[in-house]
Amino acid sequence: MINTHTGPQPADFADVRAANLAVVLRFVRENAPCSRADIAASTGLNKATVSSLVADLVDRRLLRETGLTENRVGRPATMLVLDGSPYAAIGIEVNVDYLTAVAVDLSGTELLSWRRSFAGATATPNQAVAAVAALARRVLNRMGKEARQVLGLTVAVPGLVDVSGSVRIAPNLGWRDVDLSGDLAKALRDPGFPVLVDNDANLAVLAEHRFGPHGGADDLVYLTGEIGVGAGVIMDGRLRRGGQGFAGEIGHIQIDPSGPECRCGRRGCLEAVAGLGAVLQHTAPDATPAELEPEIDEVARLARGEDAGVLDALATVGANLGRGVAIIANVLNPEVVILGGYYVALAPWVLPAAREELARRSFAPDSGGTRLVVSTLGYGAAALGAAARLLDSIDSGRLPAQT
Amino acid sequence: MINTHTGPQPADFADVRAANLAVVLRFVRENAPCSRADIAASTGLNKATVSSLVADLVDRRLLRETGLTENRVGRPATMLVLDGSPYAAIGIEVNVDYLTAVAVDLSGTELLSWRRSFAGATATPNQAVAAVAALARRVLNRMGKEARQVLGLTVAVPGLVDVSGSVRIAPNLGWRDVDLSGDLAKALRDPGFPVLVDNDANLAVLAEHRFGPHGGADDLVYLTGEIGVGAGVIMDGRLRRGGQGFAGEIGHIQIDPSGPECRCGRRGCLEAVAGLGAVLQHTAPDATPAELEPEIDEVARLARGEDAGVLDALATVGANLGRGVAIIANVLNPEVVILGGYYVALAPWVLPAAREELARRSFAPDSGGTRLVVSTLGYGAAALGAAARLLDSIDSGRLPAQT
DNA sequence: GTTAGTTCGTCTTACGACCAAACAAATTAG
DNA sequence: CTAATTTGTTTGGTCGTAAGACGAACTAAC
Numbered sequence: 001m002i003n004t005h006t007g008p009q010p011a012d013f014a015d016v017r018a019a020n021l022a023v024v025l026r027f028v029r030e031n032a033p034c035s036r037a038d039i040a041a042s043t044g045l046n047k048a049t050v051s052s053l054v055a056d057l058v059d060r061r062l063l064r065e066t067g068l069t070e071n072r073v074g075r076p077a078t079m080l081v082l083d084g085s086p087y088a089a090i091g092i093e094v095n096v097d098y099l100t101a102v103a104v105d106l107s108g109t110e111l112l113s114w115r116r117s118f119a120g121a122t123a124t125p126n127q128a129v130a131a132v133a134a135l136a137r138r139v140l141n142r143m144g145k146e147a148r149q150v151l152g153l154t155v156a157v158p159g160l161v162d163v164s165g166s167v168r169i170a171p172n173l174g175w176r177d178v179d180l181s182g183d184l185a186k187a188l189r190d191p192g193f194p195v196l197v198d199n200d201a202n203l204a205v206l207a208e209h210r211f212g213p214h215g216g217a218d219d220l221v222y223l224t225g226e227i228g229v230g231a232g233v234i235m236d237g238r239l240r241r242g243g244q245g246f247a248g249e250i251g252h253i254q255i256d257p258s259g260p261e262c263r264c265g266r267r268g269c270l271e272a273v274a275g276l277g278a279v280l281q282h283t284a285p286d287a288t289p290a291e292l293e294p295e296i297d298e299v300a301r302l303a304r305g306e307d308a309g310v311l312d313a314l315a316t317v318g319a320n321l322g323r324g325v326a327i328i329a330n331v332l333n334p335e336v337v338i339l340g341g342y343y344v345a346l347a348p349w350v351l352p353a354a355r356e357e358l359a360r361r362s363f364a365p366d367s368g369g370t371r372l373v374v375s376t377l378g379y380g381a382a383a384l385g386a387a388a389r390l391l392d393s394i395d396s397g398r399l400p401a402q403t
Numbered sequence: 404m405i406n407t408h409t410g411p412q413p414a415d416f417a418d419v420r421a422a423n424l425a426v427v428l429r430f431v432r433e434n435a436p437c438s439r440a441d442i443a444a445s446t447g448l449n450k451a452t453v454s455s456l457v458a459d460l461v462d463r464r465l466l467r468e469t470g471l472t473e474n475r476v477g478r479p480a481t482m483l484v485l486d487g488s489p490y491a492a493i494g495i496e497v498n499v500d501y502l503t504a505v506a507v508d509l510s511g512t513e514l515l516s517w518r519r520s521f522a523g524a525t526a527t528p529n530q531a532v533a534a535v536a537a538l539a540r541r542v543l544n545r546m547g548k549e550a551r552q553v554l555g556l557t558v559a560v561p562g563l564v565d566v567s568g569s570v571r572i573a574p575n576l577g578w579r580d581v582d583l584s585g586d587l588a589k590a591l592r593d594p595g596f597p598v599l600v601d602n603d604a605n606l607a608v609l610a611e612h613r614f615g616p617h618g619g620a621d622d623l624v625y626l627t628g629e630i631g632v633g634a635g636v637i638m639d640g641r642l643r644r645g646g647q648g649f650a651g652e653i654g655h656i657q658i659d660p661s662g663p664e665c666r667c668g669r670r671g672c673l674e675a676v677a678g679l680g681a682v683l684q685h686t687a688p689d690a691t692p693a694e695l696e697p698e699i700d701e702v703a704r705l706a707r708g709e710d711a712g713v714l715d716a717l718a719t720v721g722a723n724l725g726r727g728v729a730i731i732a733n734v735l736n737p738e739v740v741i742l743g744g745y746y747v748a749l750a751p752w753v754l755p756a757a758r759e760e761l762a763r764r765s766f767a768p769d770s771g772g773t774r775l776v777v778s779t780l781g782y783g784a785a786a787l788g789a790a791a792r793l794l795d796s797i798d799s800g801r802l803p804a805q806t
Numbered sequence: 807g808t809t810a811g812t813t814c815g816t817c818t819t820a821c822g823a824c825c826a827a828a829c830a831a832a833t834t835a836g
Numbered sequence: 837c838t839a840a841t842t843t844g845t846t847t848g849g850t851c852g853t854a855a856g857a858c859g860a861a862c863t864a865a866c
Contacts, residue, residue: 010448011422012824013851019414020853037814045413046854051815074813075861219646231734235645240638242736243622243773247638253733254726254764256660266764323657330656331634331734333645361657361669370646415853416822423824440843449825454844477842478832 017053018397020045024053025062026395028080029107033066035077054080060399061086062106082107087400088148090139091386092132093156093200096120096172096227097292100383101135103143106391108211112142113380125178133187140191151400152193154386155180156200158228160246165197171263172227196389200224200382201248202239205232206392207377207385208338214373217335221248221328222375224382225341227292229271229324233332251275255323274321276342282313296342303349311349318350322357322372329362329370340375347374420456421800423448427456428465429798431483432510436469438480457483463802464489465509485510490803491551493542494789495535496559496603499523499575499630500695502534504542505786508551509794511614515545516783528581536590543594554803555597557789558583559606561631563649568600574666575630599792603627603785604651605642608635609795610780610788611741617776620738624651624731625778627785628744630695632674632727636735654678658726676723679745686713699745706752714752721753725760725775732765732773743778750777 027039036054040047057063064083069076084105093100099118103111118131136153143150157180159170165181181197188195205222209215218237224230231248233240241247251271252264259268260278272278276292283299302310325337343350355372362369375381394400430442439457443450460466467486472479487508496503502521506514521534539556546553560583562573568584584600591598608625612618621640627633634651636643644650654674655667662671663681675681679695686702705713728740746753758775765772778784797803 010426010446010824011419013419013853015422016414016416016419016852019418023413035814040815043413047815048817048855049853052852069862071862072813073811073863075815077814217646233734235638235643235650236641238639240643242638243620243738244736247734247736249736250733252764253730258661327656327730328734330653331636331650331731333647333650333652335646361655413853416824419823438843443844450844451826451846452824455823472833474834475842476834476840478830478844480843 020049020397021053021056021399022395022397024050025057025082025397028063028082029395033079033081035079037077039080056399062394062399084109086147086149087151088143088146089151089387089390090136090143090153091156091203091383091388091390092135092139092153093203093380093383093386094118094120094128094132094173095158095200099131099135100380101139102380102383102387103139104384104387104391105148106394108388108391110384111146111148112139113383114139115379120173123173125175125180125183128173128175129180129183129187133184136184136188140188149400150191150193151394152196152390153184153188153191154196154198154203154389155184156203156382156386157197158200158224158226158230160249161197161199162245165195167197194390196386198386198389199230199232199245199248201230201232202241203232203383203385203389204340204375204377204381205234205338205385206239206388207381208375209234209237210388210391211384212338212375212377214336214338219332219334220336220338221332221334222338222340222381223321223325223343225276225339225343225346227271227276229275231328233334235332235334250324250328253324253327255320259320270320270324274317274324278317278320279313279342279346282309292342296345300345303346314346314349315353317346318353319357321350322354323361325354325358325370325372326361329358334370336371336373338373338375340377340381341379344374344378423452423800424456424459424802425798425800427453428460428485428800431466431485432798436482436484438482440480442483460802465797465802487512489550489552490554491546491549492554492790492793493539493546493556494559494606494786494791494793495538495542495556496606496783496786496789497521497523497531497535497576498561498603502538503783503786504538505783505790506542506546507787507790507794509797511791511794513787514549514551515542516786517542518782523576526576528578528583528586531576531578532581532583532586532590536587539587539591543591552803553594553596554797555599555793556587556591556594557599557601557606557792558587559603559785559789560600561603561627561629561633563652564600564602565648568598570600597793599789601789601792602633602635602648602651604633604635605644606635606786606788606792607743607778607780607784608637608741608788609642609791610784611778612637612640613791613794614787615741615778615780617739617741622735622737623739623741624735624737625741625743625784626724626728626746628679628742628746628749630674630679632678634731636737638735638737653727653731656727656730658723662723673723673727677720677727681720681723682716682745682749684716695745699748703748706749717749717752718756720749721756722760724753725757726764728757728761728773728775729764732761737773739774739776741776741778743780743784744782747777747781 036050040050061083063080066079066081084107087106088103091102099116101114160168167175167178167180185195201224220234222232229251231250233248252269254268255270255273256268259273262269262272439453443453464486466483469482469484487510490509491506494505502519504517563571570578570581570583588598604627611625623637625635632654634653636651655672657671658673658676659671662676665672665675
């Protein structure tokens with residue numbers, strides 16, 4: 001059934017075709033090698049229709065016949081798979097201490113994953129644009145060598161991004177009103193593909209939804225664990241941004257009115273009591289952004305050594321985090337909340353307290369309330385989601401132009 | 404563009420037809436009397452297509468030609484309006500101290516609005532089903548006399564309702580696992596229309612979205628102000644229920660760890676510091692549910708008389724409410740948060756403090772952050788939304804069977 | 807080796823829905 | 837009374853899917 005609540009846009013044949021192309025494409029993505037007959041039987045589409053759709057997709061090199069046939073009774077089937085080779089989607093994550101670049105093919109297979117350090121906190125926006133553009137050009141060069149058509153470039157930024165791709169505020173980068181999308185397109189000399197910008201949490205949750213072990217869940221939330229804490233929200237299978245695109249900006253929810261002062265001037269914000277800063281407060285209160293990762297490693301080392309002070313601090317952070325997750329659980333009721341960023345490395349000591357606090361405060365703990373888990377995608381989640389976002393439009397039937 | 408992210412359901416012509424019927428229907432709903440030519444010009448559909456669609460809708464008595472023509476150059480147009488007369492949708496709200504019944508026609512015009520007192524807190528579920536069924540029968544009788552086909556009956560309940568229409572928990576009614584939808588259908592002897600059950604906050608926000616002054620907003624939240632506090636959430640133009648249907652259950656979010664004890668055993672829940680109970684704490688700590696409304700009137704009277712104690716208490720409730728709204732604003736970023744229930748009567752004294760607290764705590768106060776307003780739909784919002792919910796399926800193109 | 811049965815994918819035909827353009831109808835402007 | 841204008845229907849065409857027939861290719865069994 002077509003979702004008709006999209007507004008007063010009328011539908012026509014092109015929409016039907018697009019919808020059915022998307023159905024076939026997604027079916028093949030999820031059911032590895034399969035035959036036209038399989039598709040017809042499972043989707044309810046007519047065999048002839050499937051043939052026509054598949055022909056279109058093969059023409060555009062989105063599908064490929066493997067030639068392989070199975071060994072069953074009856075005429076053997078020509079199996080179909082996603083054709084990974086002709087396209088690539090690029091995602092780049094800008095962070096306080098590093099840049100990450102990822103490229104994936106149509107099936108989501110990682111083609112490359114690069115990481116380089118980056119002085120995000122001290123670089124000017126112009127320098128950042130130049131650095132991102134340089135990294136992008138290297139990726140583009142590589143993709144060109146592999147003769148791949150680039151579907152687009154998405155940049156993940158830790159901050160508020162409006163619909164036009166402008167960064168409204170990125171506190172940890174010190175940015176304000178940076179037209180990153182436009183500047184980057186200019187720096188790349190107006191490439192023939194879209195250049196998008198989005199919030200890192202939003203993109204990370206997209207990555208979890210597409211590639212993570214909880215991908216089946218249509219309601220999930222991703223929590224970034226960096227200097228700031230932000231949430232990406234998927235409800236009913238789609239990213240939800242809110243009225244102005246700022247949904248999930250939970251870093252400054254007040255968790256404890258008597259808590260420590262936050263950078264924002266208020267007291268007891270989630271970011272102040274459960275963010276990376278709260279973790280490092282006890283071991284390295286003056287750590288510079290460039291030193292975050294080694295500092296976290298040091299915290300983990302001390303925790304493994306059962307340093308009482310660090311264990312205590314991590315348990316407190318976990319409890320505070322659990323209180324924040326409980327709020328999310330009560331407001332949004334997602335099936336899963338996924339912890340990302342530096343929480344991953346600290347999970348063994350943070351997670352138990354957080355889960356306990358969540359259970360204590362959640363409304364419907366019986367019969368499977370919100371689960372709290374740790375991301376398995378690693379530091380590259382946002383970059384991976386940035387690339388994945390470009391696959392979404394293809395998955396919804398907007399095929400790339402035929403070359 | 405059709406939203407194709409609805410899953411692997413293939414589309415066909417029936418879907419196109421349904422989508423376009425919905426487009427025409429919604430256009431006529433919003434543009435009062437209009438001609439076929441108007442519809443074609445505004446929607447982009449072809450004139451011939453519009454004629455065909457309109458013919459279908461007139462056949463099913465959803466539209467009617469008014470015969471009236473305008474006084475312009477050229478051939479006069481035959482104007483079209485929604486035909487209100489042949490259908491009715493019924494909504495009933497069950498609450499602690501009253502039952503409300505509302506019936507609306509296709510255009511949303513109220514056909515009747517009844518309210519009767521009801522001892523919700525002491526009645527057994529069986530008694531409640533009997534009372535609701537009796538009320539429903541009276542409404543059905545009236546609709547029958549007007550020769551209207553009933554599109555359905557939706558019941559609003561203050562509690563957790565699962566997808567099947569079962570009430571999982573309704574604390575203030577003392578219910579647990581009541582199959583209200585099934586029982587009611589049985590009591591009405593399997594009527595030929597759907598009997599639905601939903602959470603009161605969810606239905607109230609639907610009413611606000613369809614009939615309220617902020618209906619243009621696609622991201623809005625409604626807060627019930629009864630003994631409990633719950634939220635209905637609309638994001639991207641549709642009701643969002645979360646993974647298990649419990650989104651918006653914000654009554655037991657902790658606002659103040661050092662606050663008073665809540666009925667749930669925890670401390671400083673939103674419900675405990677900003678619910679009706681917190682308001683009455685100061686004037687009538689032992690009020691029974693049946694006396695809620697007069698008690699609130701009394702509070703308002705004292706506030707008008709500038710009773711210092713009451714004004715102070717209301718300001719405190721307002722501030723706590725504002726903290727809760729700020730949390731919602733940061734998590735969901737809606738354009739508007741609408742206060743309903745008894746907050747409406749107390750708004751003059753509660754709202755200023757709430758707005759101040761919201762402004763202090765919201766992330767993006769510049770350039771139009773979340774607005775906090777008071778419902779104008781009155782106590783019947785949930786019942787109205789219950790009826791309106793039945794119109795939604797028609798608005799999305801699923802026309803009623805031809806009689 | 808031959809025959810039957812099965813499954814795959816294409817081909818043909820039909821139908822439904824939309825669009826474009828022509829056209830008839832009804833009214834105003836001059 | 838004629839021209840201009842606007843409305844809504846009619847006609848013809850296109851597109852995409854459904855239904856069913858058909859040939860192709862293979863296995864199984866006698």
